Amino acid sequence: MNTIHRKTIKESLTLKGIGLHSGKTVTLRLHPAPANTGLVFFLYRGINKIRIPISLDHVVDTSNATTIGDGSSNRIQTIEHLLAAVHTLGITDCILEIDAVEVPIMDGSSLPFWEGIRSSGIKELEETIEPIRISHPMWVVDGDKYLVMLPSDELKVTYNIDFNHPLLRGHSYTTKLDETILGEDILPARTFGFLKDVEALQARGLALGGSLDNAVVLTDDGYLNESLRYENECVRHKILDLVGDLAVMGRPFYGHLIASKAGHALDISLAKCIMSKVTGDELTSFKSKRVPLFTKSEMAQ
Template identity: 40%
Template sequence: IPATFDHVVDTTLSTAIGNAAGTTVSTVEHLMAAFSSLGIDNALVEIDGAEVPVLDGSSEIFIEKIEAAGLEKLDAPRKAIRIVKPVVVEDGAKRAALLPAEGFKLFFEIDFDNEVIGHQEIEADLRDPFFAEDILRARTFCLRHDIEAMWAAGLAKGGSLENAVVVDKHAILNEEGLRYDDEFVRHKMLDAVGDLALSGLPLIGRYEGSRAGHAMNNRVLRALMADRSAWEIVDYAETNRPAVSLRGELTAIPAD
């Protein structure tokens, strides 16, 4: 299944991609975020299930395993998609935008009617060497009443405090607490990086998300690619980062 925006078939709870035969794989965003952060643009992912393992709910374990396997610089020019015109999609209070800028910078804000989460916002640069440590360790989260509704609907049956931060009205149910005070908005940015990695090439520009999720991320990427005047293909020489692939095979990551 090509890991591209036009193969996204579902954005309920996570991002799922599929092919013409009807085969689908969900929750690709955390692995795609790891690839994007490490500059990997050539990889074959083999999977024997319908979902990428959620592991601890972040991209941290993917980062560790990929770095342990090693990366290989390829003897090929690296291309990128430069955003040359603003593209914005809105749905009520939800907003996602891709704007011209140098590098790849991101801004995200969330606003939950929950006293534990509330309003949070963050800015980051994907090319910052600390991005993987500062953003990609943030875990996915959910509200307790939402996860109970999902269980009742037969969804997220593998969800637990081991792979998500669960928030009640007044408290975090995970015994270890948060990894960051603003872990919630950090994970939303992680998701956005993974979803936008489905562009097929590195992006040069700025992403802004407000109350956006997987659906809005895919919508803004589709809107960008549909407007041929909004982007151009360029050499990625300014980053001095050649195309990179995995050097070897990853060892299997246990489901537990």
């Protein structure tokens, strides 16, 4: 395997869009960062700037989207579309400034983030980063939903969805997930929802920014949208979400992901399972390689 270097962006970048739930304009700014900074949000609230790192320890909610927080009332939601693009391009270190509690939905996919970061340029740093490679199968299960990761020298996925809808029953998609395939076949896939659910959410003051401009909307027996980007756009978007959620681990990862009816909660559960095992293995490996400071004879003196 080739050495993987940490990366940041070359120039600052500003992206504007609306929040999916608030319907209000959101400004997101990305800035270059030194190696080992990681991915860190700064949420602007009035004159205050609140720091919220992107990490598993800071994930506070996985209902409908992945949300991070600082342990109090400060939160940033719907980070997964942005992270899918960041992961695809290998960005490990970046400062993200935002003036609202949700990442802009843009067109409902990761494409605007991917294109924006590419246009700003990517800077390879001298420091390297160790990818996550598992040595045995790992899985999480919730009723008839499951998510498995098998050992593999490359990243690939087999994803199955099965919604109670005539157009979304038993869809399955298998593909490798290298940078080219992610950029061309996965990141442009838009989020999707059901018209009856959208109407119910909007009645509660949520999903106010949702529209046909940023989502695939399904009626009882079809689509409201005039066209799709892919025939199986919905299952591709589920893969996008999975990649973005696992990117919260903060490191490149390899394995064969097998998912059935999964979602943000299972994605984050698998990430925690992986990191707990990987961290344990790495600590064990470190201890086994550690050279004692003193020999037994010296310790006896």
